[in-house]
Amino acid sequence: MGVDVALRIENLRKSYGSAPAVDGVDLTVEQGQIVGVLGPNGSGKTTTxxxxxxxRRPDSGxxxxxxxxxxxxxGRVARLVGTQLQDSALPDRIRVGEALHLFAALARSPVDERQELERWGLAARxxxxxxxxxxxxxxxxxxxxALVGRPRxxxxxxxxxxxxxxxxREVWDLVEQVRRGGTTVVLVTHFMDEAFRLCDRVAVLKDGHKVADGTPGELIDRYGGGTTVRFSVPPQAEVPRLAELPGVLTAERVDGRIEIRGRGPFLVSLGHTLAVAHLDDxxxxxxxxxxxxxxxxxxGPEASR
Ligand SMILES: Nc1ncnc2c1ncn2[C@@H]1O[C@H](COP(=O)(O)OP(=O)(O)OP(=O)(O)O)[C@@H](O)[C@H]1O
Ligand SMILES: [Mg+2]
Incomplete structure (x- = not known):
């Protein structure tokens, strides 16, 4: 059974002048998902x-x-899509209620304006x-x-x-509500806690290329460097060989402090081994x-903010 796809981008390229801003990006967003697009400043997220x-018109893709x-x-796409673009701005003099009314007037089945203002904490404004x-x-x-026209x-x-x-946090809750209503969400963000909390999948861009794509859990497993366990033992304690336990990547002992890095369910075997060695406390x-x-x-650390 095929999954319905809301957005499919294949081999997207876009340059401003000579420098490519987006250089061969693929991205598939399934319907009903929240998909994050992460990456350093200038990596091509907004352009994508x-x-x-x-x-914007792509150069190719x-x-x-x-x-x-x-x-x-x-026109057909605009009726299905809502956008809150990074640099969107409104005329300074337009009133909050007028802006919402204007956008609602352009939509086929707009949401209730008053309710929407309440929902976003703007009724008093x-x-x-x-x-x-x-x-x-x-x-x-x-x-x-962006949501006034009930976009898909x-x-x-x-x-x-x-x-x-x-x-x-309130906006996160609202985004989850929007998704529960069936809307697919593409979320560009620099906040890792936001992406972790909200996104079913995330794509990471760097220099116009996609360098990773997966669920937050998959990316953490693959690139997070593993789980670290630290503990202290009495200096004279006999510690069993921990480096050979399944899933352990490194095990170091410096004086009485032990640091183990591992992946997968190595914590269970570590706990068992320590218990057998009477180090269960x-x-x-x-x-x-x-x-x-x-x-x-x-x-790379130099590119994060
Ligand atoms: N209108 C434009 N004219 C010329 N260059 C542009 C334009 N918009 C973006 N660029 C360049 O394209 C590259 C990608 O920009 P883009 O805005 O897509 O990055 P971004 O990942 O959204 O960054 P940020 O996190 O800062 O929002 C950057 O090098 C930027 O300078
Ligand atoms: Mg941007």
Missing amino acids: VECAYGL RIRVFGLNPLSEP RRASFGSLSGGQRQRLLVAL LVFLDEMTTGLDPNAR VELDVRRPSLEDAYVQLV
Whole structure:
């Protein structure tokens, strides 16, 4: 049984002048998923998303949005897609309620405007001008506008940049709600906790190339460097050979401190071995790698922010 695909990008290339911004990117987004696009500044994320939406013309490659070509059928694609693009801005003087009304008027089956303002915490700012909003309020309005037409696919480019920690969590909940409603989400973000929390899959770009693609768990397993376990033993204690346990990558002992790095279910055999050696009262400090560890490994520490 084939899975329905919301977005398929094949071998996308786009240059501004001589330097390629996107240099052969493939990306498949299945319907109903939240897919993250990660990568350092200038790695081609926004360019990829803008090409996918039909806002920019690729130099080459193939893009299909629900099977439609955004370049030859821009109107049909626009009705299926919502965007909160990184640099979207509104005229300073437009009021919050007016902006929502304007976007709703363009949509075929818009959401309820009042409810939408409530939902995004903007009801009290309905009559405020865009120019008078705080950074976070602007950001929330732009995300609300992207969703006003009940899109089947929405592109959110750095949607939580500038939001306070509580507002970020609220926006995450709203994005999950949107997905539960059946909307597919492409999320460009620099926040690893956000990608880990929300994304079914993530693609990592670097210098216009995709360097990894998978579930957050897969990327952590593959590039996170393994789980590290540290513990102390009495200096005279006899410690069994731990380096040969299945899944252990390295085992080091410096004085009474032992550090083991491993992958897979090595913790079980480690615990068993320690118990057999009467070392079952040692306190294990277990550190699992995060998506950030995997990301830094993939793109290099100098490129992360
Ligand atoms: N309109 C433009 N004109 C010329 N060069 C551009 C333009 N837009 C992007 N670029 C260049 O293309 C490359 C990729 O930019 P892009 O905006 O796609 O990166 P990004 O991954 O979204 O970065 P960021 O994390 O900073 O948003 C960069 O080198 C950038 O300078
Ligand atoms: Mg960008």
